[in-house]
Structures are given as structure tokens and as C-alpha cells.
Amino acid sequence: MNSYLYFCEVLNQLLLYFRKDLRQDTRSLAGISSVLLFLVGSAFIAEKCFEDIHAVGWIALFWILYLFAAISLTTHIFSKERSSSGIATYIYNKSLLFYLGKLLYMVFCLLLLGALLTLLLSLFFDSPVQDWTYFIGCLGLTTLGLSALLTFTGMIGGYVTGNQLATAIMIIPLSIPFLLVAVRCSIYALGLVVNTDMTSDFLILTSISILAIGVSILLLPFLWKA
Amino acid sequence: MIVPLKPGILSSQPLKAQFDSSVVLEVECYNTHLDQTSEVQAFLKHGDAVIKANKIEITDATHANLFFDLPASQDNKQISPTLLIDNPIDGIAILPSALIITGNGNKNTLQKWAPLDIESLHQNENFLFPFRNVLHETIRNTFFHVAIWFAMFILFIVSLIHSIRYLRKGNHYHDRVALAFTQVGIVFGLVGLATGSVWAKYTWGAFWTSDIKLNMSAIAILIYLAYLILRASITDTDSRARLSAAYNIFSFCMLIPLIMIVPRLTDSLHPGNGGNPALGGEDMDNTLRMVFYPAVIGLTLLGVWLSSLSYRIHVLKEKWLSE
Numbered sequence: 001m002n003s004y005l006y007f008c009e010v011l012n013q014l015l016l017y018f019r020k021d022l023r024q025d026t027r028s029l030a031g032i033s034s035v036l037l038f039l040v041g042s043a044f045i046a047e048k049c050f051e052d053i054h055a056v057g058w059i060a061l062f063w064i065l066y067l068f069a070a071i072s073l074t075t076h077i078f079s080k081e082r083s084s085s086g087i088a089t090y091i092y093n094k095s096l097l098f099y100l101g102k103l104l105y106m107v108f109c110l111l112l113l114g115a116l117l118t119l120l121l122s123l124f125f126d127s128p129v130q131d132w133t134y135f136i137g138c139l140g141l142t143t144l145g146l147s148a149l150l151t152f153t154g155m156i157g158g159y160v161t162g163n164q165l166a167t168a169i170m171i172i173p174l175s176i177p178f179l180l181v182a183v184r185c186s187i188y189a190l191g192l193v194v195n196t197d198m199t200s201d202f203l204i205l206t207s208i209s210i211l212a213i214g215v216s217i218l219l220l221p222f223l224w225k226a
Numbered sequence: 227m228i229v230p231l232k233p234g235i236l237s238s239q240p241l242k243a244q245f246d247s248s249v250v251l252e253v254e255c256y257n258t259h260l261d262q263t264s265e266v267q268a269f270l271k272h273g274d275a276v277i278k279a280n281k282i283e284i285t286d287a288t289h290a291n292l293f294f295d296l297p298a299s300q301d302n303k304q305i306s307p308t309l310l311i312d313n314p315i316d317g318i319a320i321l322p323s324a325l326i327i328t329g330n331g332n333k334n335t336l337q338k339w340a341p342l343d344i345e346s347l348h349q350n351e352n353f354l355f356p357f358r359n360v361l362h363e364t365i366r367n368t369f370f371h372v373a374i375w376f377a378m379f380i381l382f383i384v385s386l387i388h389s390i391r392y393l394r395k396g397n398h399y400h401d402r403v404a405l406a407f408t409q410v411g412i413v414f415g416l417v418g419l420a421t422g423s424v425w426a427k428y429t430w431g432a433f434w435t436s437d438i439k440l441n442m443s444a445i446a447i448l449i450y451l452a453y454l455i456l457r458a459s460i461t462d463t464d465s466r467a468r469l470s471a472a473y474n475i476f477s478f479c480m481l482i483p484l485i486m487i488v489p490r491l492t493d494s495l496h497p498g499n500g501g502n503p504a505l506g507g508e509d510m511d512n513t514l515r516m517v518f519y520p521a522v523i524g525l526t527l528l529g530v531w532l533s534s535l536s537y538r539i540h541v542l543k544e545k546w547l548s549e
Contacts, residue, residue, distance in 0.1 A: 149480075153473075156469050156472065159460055159462075159465050159469055160456065166455065166456060166459045169452045169456075170452050170456060173445050173446075173449040173452055174452075174476075176445050177483045177484045204487060208480075211479060211483070212479075215475065215479045216476070219472040219475060222393050222468055222471070223469065
């Protein structure tokens with residue numbers, strides 16, 4: 001019974017952080033609308049440039065826009081966490097729960113972003129996706145890994161002067177292994193390659209994501225311990 | 227550097243011949259002394275069987291014309307035999323798949339190839355590096371390119387250990403050491419890319435290719451450059467040390483999938499990937515090993531020395547700034 005209560009409390013706390021972040025973002029719509037404008041604008045420009053696009057181009061465009069939108073979203077979300085409030089956050093919150101809350105929120109935002117981007121690109125160009133299960137699985141796993149990476153670098157970026165640029169510099173090289181495997185996986189979803197060995201790619205994507213989350217959790221206390 | 231390569235065969239013309247006919251192979255050898263001995267032998271080897279050249283005209287030390295009488299074949303199968311040239315001074319030189327022999331439809335005569343008389347061949351007892359087609363003299367780059375990457379990895383691992391120790395102990399000594407080792411590691415990485423690039427131009431034909439390992443290594447260098455940028459953009463000493471140590475550990479963990487796992491998923495021109503040989507049991511010549519392993523140790527020690535210099539510069543700079 002005790003563990004059940006503890007579980008409920010943890011879940012409650014997580015939802016609290018999640019709701020706090022969501023409320024913060026919905027109150028001031030500047031951040032969300034800038035990301036939305038970026039997505040719609042880029043998709044529109046791409047449509048005007050390419051008119052018709054091959055499946056490989058579609059998926060390349062998808063991941064590039066996804067990465068850059070995710071970076072601007074991260075800098076927006078973590079710019080609210082001032083470095084001066086870090087110690088207060090450390091004292092008043094359980095750091096692991098705080099991180100998990102942020103991670104949950106990032107996963108939610110990035111999934112929304114992915115869904116929106118898929119919708120937009122399918123609207124402007126015909127969607128080349130053949131197998132939606134693989135595509136969604138791939139998007140979900142990449143989102144999980146990227147969220148861990150973005151949350152970690154976003155937290156570091158909070159301490160950096162001129163953090164937008166520094167966060168982008170940290171994220172772009174680190175996100176390449178995720179994106180490379182993600183591109184391979186999503187190419188299966190487009191039906192461009194028929195490979196019997198696709199489970200290994202999905203397993204690698206899962207394990208890199210778990211690695212990123214695990215290392216972030218291990219290093220988490222040191223981000224606040226001033 | 228002055229150790230010569232083993233004798234080898236650079237090229238042989240023509241590339242195509244027919245069974246049951248005579249062929250004259252014009253061969254160009256490398257590091258041979260064909261004109262200094264009269265006991266030159268040449269063979270075409272297919273499986274365990276050989277045919278011996280019935281006449282050899284030697285032009286100079288590295289050029290010769292070999293006359294072969296090709297026997298009739300049992301069937302119309304095409305074969306690509308290996309060319310062997312043997313002499314007492316240089317030992318044996320080998321050119322795999324020297325030419326393609328195709329059938330001419332004449333199946334009447336059945337003449338078997340003779341088994342190779344190993345006793346008649348000579349062995350070169352000198353200390354020589356192996357001759358490999360395509361690589362030729364650039365095989366020596368193994369001592370620089372490969373050894374530098376080994377050394378770079380060791381430097382990054384030392385940097386990682388010091389970052390972990392900084393987070394555990396909070397001693398700024400470890401932070402400075404981690405920074406020094408990372409800086410030298412980046413320099414080694416850039417030199418590794420440069421030596422690899424030159425090697426790629428010679429063997430693959432271009433300075434930069436789409437080879438996965440090449441690009442992953444470039445990204446790894448970018449990750450560590452981001453470490454330096456991160457350090458430069460935090461002003462507070464304590465949080466700079468703490469955050470950069472955390473980032474160093476995180477980026478090393480991301481480096482493992484980048485360099486160890488992802489290149490193994492796709493084909494690569496590099497040894498060790500896509501079925502190419504690498505450092506395994508029979509892949510590297512022992513004469514190369516005798517230089518390669520000391521080179522790894524030497525370059526690592528050079529890296530440690532450079533890191534210690536870099537560390538001292540940091541300490542002096544901090545002292546000077548605080549005065």
C-alpha cells in the first residue's frame with residue numbers, strides 16, 4: 001500500500017511539473033507561436049522551392065526541420081530556468097523528479113512537433129510514408145532520445161551567457177548519432193529499402209536513447225550543486 | 227622509414243588470355259633485382275596447381291617479359307590465376323588475379339597443371355615491410371594515422387577519468403588536467419583526420435569521401451570543440467568546471483555509439499568495417515607490428531607531455547590573472 005501511495009505521489013509530482021511547464025507556455029504564446037511560424041514558414045518555402053519532392057528529400061526535410069524546431073523549442077523552454085534559480089530548484093524539488101518532469105514535457109512537445117510537421121509536410125507534399133507503424137515507432141524512439149539530450153544540454157545552457165548559440169552548438173553534433181539511426185529506420189517506413197535486419201536498428205535507437213537518459217540522470221545532481 | 231617494402235608486382239599486361247595459346251606477360255615489378263640473377267622463375271598459380279614460364283626476358287631490374295604456354299582447358303570455365311615471380315635475391319613477389327584466362331571451346335586436349343614445387347622457391351630473410359597493391363609505400367601511414375587515433379582515444383579516456391574525479395572530489399586540479407588532455411586530444415584528432423585525408427587521396431582517390439567512419443570522426447571532433455566553446459562561454463570558475471565535466475562525460479558516452487556502433491552498421495572503406503581486415507590475428511604483418519605498437523606508445527607519451535605543458539600554461543595563466 002505504501003509503495004502504491006509513493007507511486008501516486010511521484011506521479012502527482014511529475015504531473016505538477018508537467019502542468020506548470022504547460023501553463024507557462026500557454027500563458028505567454030510567444031515561444032510556441034515562434035516555433036509554429038518557423039515550421040509553417042519553412043514547409044511553405046520548401047514547397048515553393050521543390051514543388052515536388054522525392055521520398056528521400058521528404059524524409060531529409062522532415063528531420064532537418066524537426067531538429068531545428070526542437071533546438072529552438074529547447075532554448076525557449078530552458079531560457080525560463082534562470083541560473084540563479086538553480087539552487088532554489090535544487091533545494092525545493094527532488095532533482096530526479098524535476099528532470100523527469102522536464103523530460104516528460106520535452107517528449108510531449110517533441111511528439112506534438114513531429115505530428116505537426118508530418119501533417120504539414122503531408123499537406124504540402126504527398127506523404128511518401130508506406131508503413132505508419134514503423135514511422136511512428138521511429139519518431140517516438142528518436143523523440144525519446146533527443147528529449148533526453150535536449151533536456152540535458154538545455155539545463156547546461158541555462159548557465160551559459162548567450163545560451164541560445166551555446167545550446168545549439170552543443171546539441172547539433174551530439175544529435176547526429178540519433179538522427180543517423182533515425183533516418184535509417186524511417187527509410188524502412190518509406191518502403192525505400194527492404195531490409196530483414198531492421199530490428200537491430202530499432203534496438204540501437206532504443207539503446208542510445210536509454211544510454212542518454214541514464215547518463216543524464218547520473219550527471220544530474222552536478223548540474224545544480226553549486 | 228628506410229626499411230624497404232617487400233618486392234611486389236605493380237602491373238602485368240595483357241589482362242586477358244585464352245586457353246591453349248601462348249601469352250607474353252609484360253610485368254613491372256617493384257623493389258626487385260631481376261637483372262642481378264639468372265635464376266628468375268615465374269609461375270601462374272590457380273588453386274594448388276601452377277604452370278611455369280618457359281622463357282623469361284629480363285629488360286632491367288624491375289621489368290621483364292614472361293612467356294607462358296597456356297594448356298587447353300577441361301571446360302569453358304574462366305579462371306584468374308595469381309602470378310608469382312621468384313628469384314634468390316628478392317624472394318617471391320605476388321600479383322593476385324594477374325589476368326583472366328577464358329576458354330576457346332577446344333576441349334580435346336586434357337593437360338593438367340603441375341603441382342607447385344615449394345622447395346624451388348626462395349625466401350627473403352631481410353626485415354621488410356609488406357608490399358600491398360593499392361597501398362604501396364603508403365602502408366607506412368599505419369604508424370601515423372592509426373597510431374594517432376589510438377593515442378587520441380587514450381587522451382580522451384584520461385580526460386574523462388579526470389572529469390569524473392573532478393565531479394567526485396571537486397578539486398580544480400582535475401578540471402585543468404581534463405581540459406589539457408581534451409585540447410591535445412583535439413589536436414591529435416585533427417592530425418588524424420589530416421593524415422587519413424592524405425591517405426584517402428592516394429588509395430581511395432579523394433581527400434574526403436562519404437565514408438561513415440570519416441564523417442563520424444569529424445563529428446566527434448565537433449563535439450569536443452563544443453566542449454571548448456562551452457568552457458569559453460561560462461564565466462564563473464566553479465560552474466564552468468562542473469558543467470564542462472558533466473558535458474565531457476556525456477559527450478564521451480555519445481561518442482561510443484558514434485565511432486564504435488554506427489560505422490559497423492553500414493559498409494565502410496575502413497579496415498575493420500564492411501568485411502575489411504583490421505588489426506585481428508592475421509590482418510597485420512608482424513614487421514609492421516614491431517613499429518606500430520611502439521608508435522602508439524610513443525605518440526601517447528607525446529600527448530601526455532603536450533598535455534602537461536598545456537596544464538602548466540593554464541596554471542601560469544590563472545596565477546598571472548589573479549595577481
